[in-house]
Amino acid sequence: MNTSVVVTGIGVVAPTGLGVNKYWAAARAGTSGIRAIRRFDATGYPARLAGEVVDFVAEEHVPSRLIPQTDHMTRMALAAADWAFDDAGIDPARWPEFGMGVVTASSSGGFEFGQGELRNLWRQGGEFVSAYQSFAWFYAVNTGQISIRHGLRGPSGVVVSDQAGGLDALAQARRLVRKGCRLSLAGGVDASICPWGWVAQLAGGRVSTGADPGDAYRPFATDAAGHVPGEGGALLILEDAESARGRGARVYGEIAGYAATFDPPPGSGREPGLRRAIELALEDAGMDPSGIDVVFADAAAVPELDRTEAAAIRTVFGPRGVPVTAPKTMTGRLLSGAASLDVTAALLSIRDQWVPPTVNTEPGVDHHLDVVLGAPRELPVAAALVLARGYGGFNAAMVVRRAG
Amino acid sequence: MQRRVVISGIGVIAPGGVGAKEFWALLSAGRTATRTITFFDPSPFRSRVAAEADFDPELHGLSPQEIRRMDRAAQFAVVTSAEALADSGLDPAGLDPYRTGVTVGSAVGATMGLDQEYRVVSDGGRLDVVDHAYAVPHLYNYFVPSSFASEVARSVGAEGPAVVISTGCTSGLDAVGHAVELIREGSADIMIAGATDAPISPITVACFDAIKATTARNDDPEHASRPFDRTRDGFVLGEGAAMFVLEDYERAKARGAHTYAEIAGFATRCNAFHMTGLRPDGREMAEAIRAALADARTAEDQIDYINAHGSGTKQNDRHETAAFKRSLGDHAHRVPVSSIKSMIGHSLGAIGSVEVAACALAIEHNLVPPTANLTEADPECDLDYVPHESRTWPTDTVLTVGSGFGGFQSAMVLRRVT
Numbered sequence: 030m031n032t033s034v035v036v037t038g039i040g041v042v043a044p045t046g047l048g049v050n051k052y053w054a055a056a057r058a059g060t061s062g063i064r065a066i067r068r069f070d071a072t073g074y075p076a077r078l079a080g081e082v083v084d085f086v087a088e089e090h091v092p093s094r095l096i097p098q099t100d101h102m103t104r105m106a107l108a109a110a111d112w113a114f115d116d117a118g119i120d121p122a123r124w125p126e127f128g129m130g131v132v133t134a135s136s137s138g139g140f141e142f143g144q145g146e147l148r149n150l151w152r153q154g155g156e157f158v159s160a161y162q163s164f165a166w167f168y169a170v171n172t173g174q175i176s177i178r179h180g181l182r183g184p185s186g187v188v189v190s191d192q193a194g195g196l197d198a199l200a201q202a203r204r205l206v207r208k209g210c211r212l213s214l215a216g217g218v219d220a221s222i223c224p225w226g227w228v229a230q231l232a233g234g235r236v237s238t239g240a241d242p243g244d245a246y247r248p249f250a251t252d253a254a255g256h257v258p259g260e261g262g263a264l265l266i267l268e269d270a271e272s273a274r275g276r277g278a279r280v281y282g283e284i285a286g287y288a289a290t291f292d293p294p295p296g297s298g299r300e301p302g303l304r305r306a307i308e309l310a311l312e313d314a315g316m317d318p319s320g321i322d323v324v325f326a327d328a329a330a331v332p333e334l335d336r337t338e339a340a341a342i343r344t345v346f347g348p349r350g351v352p353v354t355a356p357k358t359m360t361g362r363l364l365s366g367a368a369s370l371d372v373t374a375a376l377l378s379i380r381d382q383w384v385p386p387t388v389n390t391e392p393g394v395d396h397h398l399d400v401v402l403g404a405p406r407e408l409p410v411a412a413a414l415v416l417a418r419g420y421g422g423f424n425a426a427m428v429v430r431r432a433g
Numbered sequence: 434m435q436r437r438v439v440i441s442g443i444g445v446i447a448p449g450g451v452g453a454k455e456f457w458a459l460l461s462a463g464r465t466a467t468r469t470i471t472f473f474d475p476s477p478f479r480s481r482v483a484a485e486a487d488f489d490p491e492l493h494g495l496s497p498q499e500i501r502r503m504d505r506a507a508q509f510a511v512v513t514s515a516e517a518l519a520d521s522g523l524d525p526a527g528l529d530p531y532r533t534g535v536t537v538g539s540a541v542g543a544t545m546g547l548d549q550e551y552r553v554v555s556d557g558g559r560l561d562v563v564d565h566a567y568a569v570p571h572l573y574n575y576f577v578p579s580s581f582a583s584e585v586a587r588s589v590g591a592e593g594p595a596v597v598i599s600t601g602c603t604s605g606l607d608a609v610g611h612a613v614e615l616i617r618e619g620s621a622d623i624m625i626a627g628a629t630d631a632p633i634s635p636i637t638v639a640c641f642d643a644i645k646a647t648t649a650r651n652d653d654p655e656h657a658s659r660p661f662d663r664t665r666d667g668f669v670l671g672e673g674a675a676m677f678v679l680e681d682y683e684r685a686k687a688r689g690a691h692t693y694a695e696i697a698g699f700a701t702r703c704n705a706f707h708m709t710g711l712r713p714d715g716r717e718m719a720e721a722i723r724a725a726l727a728d729a730r731t732a733e734d735q736i737d738y739i740n741a742h743g744s745g746t747k748q749n750d751r752h753e754t755a756a757f758k759r760s761l762g763d764h765a766h767r768v769p770v771s772s773i774k775s776m777i778g779h780s781l782g783a784i785g786s787v788e789v790a791a792c793a794l795a796i797e798h799n800l801v802p803p804t805a806n807l808t809e810a811d812p813e814c815d816l817d818y819v820p821h822e823s824r825t826w827p828t829d830t831v832l833t834v835g836s837g838f839g840g841f842q843s844a845m846v847l848r849r850v851t
Contacts (some may be wrong), residue, residue, distance in 0.1 A: 069561075069562060070562055073562060073564075074565060075565075098708075126705070127702065127720060130703070131703075135599065136576075136577050136579070137576050137577055138542070140576075143547075143636075144551070146636065146639075146640070147547075147548065147551040147552075147555070147558070147636055148551075148555060148558050148561070149558075150558070150635060150636055150639050151551070151552050151555060151557050151558030152555075152557070152558030152559065153558070154477060155477050155478050155635065155638070155639035155642060156477075156639075156642075158636070158639040158640055158642070158643050159640075159643060160643040160644050162636075162639075162640035162643065163640040163641060163643070163644055163646070163709065163838060164601075164708040164709060164838045164839065167540060167541055167542075167599070167601060167838070167839075168540075168542065168578065168599035169540070169599055169600050169601045169604075169837070169838070169839040169841070170708075170839065172600070172703075172839060173601070173703075173708055173838070173839025173840055173841070174708070176703040176705045176839070176840055177705050177706065177707065177708070177840060179705075180705045181703060181705055182702055182703050182704065182705045182717055182720075183702065183703070184700065184701050184702065185600075185701065185702075185703045185841070186598065186600060186607060186611075186701070187598065187599045187600050188596050188597070188598060188599075189539075189542075189577065189578055189579045189582075189596070189597035189598070189599050190579045190582065190595070190596045190597065191577050191579045194579070194596075197596055201611075204614065204618070221576075224561065224562045224563045225551060225554070225555075225563055226576070227565075228554055228563055228564075228565040228568050228572065229568070229572050229573055229575070229576035230573070230576070231565050231568070232565075232568050232569070232570060232571070232572035232573045232576070233573035233576070234573075288594075288620075289593075289594040289595070289596070289620075290531075290592055290593065290594065291534075291535070291583070291586045291591060291592050291593065291594070291595040292592070293530065293590070293592055294587045294590060295587075299592075302592055305531065305592075419577075419579055419583075420573060420577060420579070420580075420583075421574075421577075421579060421580055421582075421583030421584075421587075422583050422586065422587070422595075423579065423582075423583065423595060423596075
């Protein structure tokens with residue numbers, strides 16, 4: 030029998046608010062954080078909307094000596110880590126150093142920092158490249174910086190699987206806790222809203238060129254035309270359930286099931302892997318589909334991907350068989366930060382017994398999905414399923430449920 | 434009873450040797466593959482030495498579209514995966530896709546592709562708001578190095594768990610360790626696992642110049658990588674990949690597969706000290722070594738050979754010498770230790786897997802590869818580093834370690850399959 034692993038602390042940085050409470054209040058109100066890009070002049074690009082975290086002032090949250098050596102996403106991750114520890118009521122200095130670890134997901138590293146140094150290299154020459162470049166832009170930076178800041182010396186890691194990474198990181202943290210680590214801080218906080226990152230995201234061909242924040246990102250709509258990129262994410266504290274109970278911790282819920290699959294090669298005619306990921310995650314949780322009260326969708330807003338996701342949900346749960354929601358319609362898709370923020374929303378739905386809405390879209394009737402539209406829905410939530418997919422064929426599914 | 438995981442196929446691309454056979458020929462002969470950089474004009478840089486692989490993607494069967502779509506590091510990963518699969522004797526068509534997974538380690542992703550593309554979309558660095566009209570259509574594949582895992586999964590037809598592991602210079606050990614974990618827990622029966630990096634580009638050279646991590650021995654490139662030598666002055670940037678077929682032992686045995694070694698134990702720790710600096714005491718690496726030995730149920734004195742991280746920086750070689758003494762006690766002075774980076778340089782995230790390949794082949798051949806260029810003893814590095822020439826040595830159990838920016842310290846134990 031595997032150890033039960035629970036979430037006892039959460040730190041959120043979202044385009045709709047800093048901290049769990051502001052994010053959750055905005056989700057209840059259906060407030061969207063999707064706006065015209067402010068961080069750079071986007072007028073020359075076909076896509077000009079993003080879910081930017083506009084109220085994050087790094088100097089207020091990150092020690093000044095770390096500012097010059099970190100990318101924007103690392104600063105947000107450092108803040109989220111602080112808040113997660115605070116929320117869990119844990120002072121890491123009082124915990125065994127080798128019993129704490131950190132697992133983050135990244136999609137593209139500290140891309141904006143890298144952009145600056147590439148510019149210095151090609152505009153001025155190699156001697157103008159920062160001494161911090163060697164570690165500020167690589168994918169491991171958030172794990173490394175968080176580990177140093179809080180003295181976490183236990184098993185740690187970094188996973189890269191595009192938008193699926195947020196779930197893969199939480200799953201790896203659960204593994205490490207099951208193997209004896211007392212605590213693992215895990216999830217994703219990500220950002221690439223800079224010209225160089227924007228060009229790269231545009232090349233992926235899945236970014237909406239809609240100009241109206243009110244209808245640019247329309248997952249499951251018949252005229253879905255891509256997503257709006259965002260930034261931010263969430264970091265969660267995972268602990269062994271028994272040890273959390275022993276210290277009297279407040280518990281958000283249990284990470285009960287998880288699975289990852291990969292899609293078959295293009296043109297194979299074989300079914301995409303998402304349905305299998307859902308079934309394996311349910312099996313891992315020891316649950317039937319009937320135990321799931323809500324599904325947090327990946328919500329790609331690319332017609333073919335929406336069809337695949339709707340079919341997977343329908344096959345497992347039946348037509349309109351389970352409420353489905355996509356609060357990321359309010360934040361945009363946050364790269365590797367998206368899925369850990371959705372897990373946060375799922376845990377808060379279990380706590381508060383309502384499900385945040387999906388905004389600004391009108392799902393096609395042929396998907397046969399019961400999408401929670403427009404307003405939050407009160408309903409008994411004991412367990413939720415969170416789905417995430419990464420570019421190239423990554424699928425991940427995670428079941429969270431009320432702690433027993 | 435925990436499942437045992439064995440290596441049943443190896444594919445390697447390394448400087449001086451493409452293919453596992455060539456790679457081992459170089460190591461066992463103690464030849465070096467470090468040279469003056471040829472990929473671009475290195476004259477503006479402080480460190481102008483690197484270990485480049487002689488790799489032609491077309492010769493290895495990649496199609497023109499695959500070559501366009503993939504960064505060089507992805508090409509390495511796909512080609513070495515194919516070699517490993519062929520070496521394993523598995524019929525690719527007979528693989529159960531659902532039970533086959535992929536892990537690929539990489540520290541720096543598609544650096545070459547990103548460097549080249551940035552130069553174009555920014556028009557040589559002139560434009561702040563870069564021009565998307567000049568981006569290659571596959572730029573997203575460079576943006577997210579997860580494309581390395583998706584390319585490998587697609588090429589072998591794996592539909593189980595797939596992920597890139599990116600923990601700096603321990604990525605190559607951690608990706609293999611992660612794959613072992615997935616087989617042990619039952620998430621897959623076969624893992625195509627390993628690591629790749631192709632970082633020899635101006636931005637990488639410049640960023641290591643900025644912290645003087647790489648060698649400045651530009652007038653003597655063939656002897657520039659000098660782990661444990663008193664005159665060492667930094668690492669030599671390298672490139673390459675190693676991918677493995679990892680398999681549940683019972684499954685490999687049942688099909689009569691040749692197996693190189695069992696991956697018996699793995700552990701990783703963080704030093705939580707500094708993004709690039711190491712404390713001289715080697716404390717966290719020692720802790721990782723102890724945990725890996727415990728995972729492998731192996732006593733210190735059973736280790737027959739240590740494949741060191743041995744990057745050739747002042748601080749690293751001192752740090753890990755201390756870690757070996759701290760974790761293995763007196764046995765540290767009795768066991769041969771060597772660094773193959775002396776011959777093939779340091780390929781960042783790839784090297785951990787390339788070194789796992791070296792360890793598996795050391796077990797296969799009962800031969801310890803040498804540390805080249807070790808001519809002047811350093812009083813702080815006083816172990817048996819097998820200088821210059823490989824050594825015939827009964828090698829049943831091997832420890833390999835890695836240390837990376839970000840503070841990562843990893844250790845793995847490989848054992849002859851019995």
